[in-house]
Amino acid sequence: MISARTIISFFLLAILLSCKQTDKITSNTSHDSTQTDSSKQHSLGYIMPGLDHGFEQSPININSNDSSSNNTHKITLYFNDKVNKIENLGHTVQLDFQAGSTITYDDTVFTFKQCHFHTPSEHLIDGITFPMEMHIVNVLTTAPKDKPQYLVIGILFKEGKENAFIKDFLNLIPKETDANVKVKAGTIKLSDLFGTIPKELKNHYFNYKGSLTTPPYTEAVRWFIAKHIFEASAEQIKALNALEGNNARHVQALYGRSVVSN
Numbered sequence: 001m002i003s004a005r006t007i008i009s010f011f012l013l014a015i016l017l018s019c020k021q022t023d024k025i026t027s028n029t030s031h032d033s034t035q036t037d038s039s040k041q042h043s044l045g046y047i048m049p050g051l052d053h054g055f056e057q058s059p060i061n062i063n064s065n066d067s068s069s070n071n072t073h074k075i076t077l078y079f080n081d082k083v084n085k086i087e088n089l090g091h092t093v094q095l096d097f098q099a100g101s102t103i104t105y106d107d108t109v110f111t112f113k114q115c116h117f118h119t120p121s122e123h124l125i126d127g128i129t130f131p132m133e134m135h136i137v138n139v140l141t142t143a144p145k146d147k148p149q150y151l152v153i154g155i156l157f158k159e160g161k162e163n164a165f166i167k168d169f170l171n172l173i174p175k176e177t178d179a180n181v182k183v184k185a186g187t188i189k190l191s192d193l194f195g196t197i198p199k200e201l202k203n204h205y206f207n208y209k210g211s212l213t214t215p216p217y218t219e220a221v222r223w224f225i226a227k228h229i230f231e232a233s234a235e236q237i238k239a240l241n242a243l244e245g246n247n248a249r250h251v252q253a254l255y256g257r258s259v260v261s262n
């Protein structure tokens, strides 16, 4: 059934990161960062691992024992089940959303843009890598172009039962790199992922401040990693990995950042 507007509301109790703001260091190059870093390091005459793009980089290893706080943030997710395009970008498989789905963080409204996959996971929980991670990327459309703001929801998958949401699109993904196919709105349903287990999503996130995990690694991302570990079949994970390869960035140092949960 094609769902109309699906609304899931949930509240998140979390604290703002207490660490002080660091000056933003972002790369404005999109070429191989290793070359840039290595030339910088040579000119400086020393090697400082991890400082290539700043002090608030992603992904990270999340220690699940990190403490919670007293501050309250309200997160509300409103999604239309309107994915209208699937792209094989070579380095990832991406589903593009039509306008109309939003997530609010307190009073700030972010707009759903796309979701894409990493195999294996980029974020680790207590040092454990999962076979797959999905990122739902939301942007603040009112932010100036040179100061973008993102909110990304990370969904971790373990091997298990076939996932209905992935089944919606797996056979529709174009096999050729840089190809895309349009899909009828309502064919791919986020409700197939979230609709079945709203209670597990409610108030169960790790939250921290980080960056994009692909160039230009911009440090303007509010990360929310769902504590609930979703399932997908080994065949589904293998099929996505066959298309996008191993595309997880290695974990980055925290540099004093806090991860909060509730």
Ligand SMILES: [Zn+2]
Binding pocket: 116, 117, 118, 135, 213
């Ligand atoms: Zn990603």
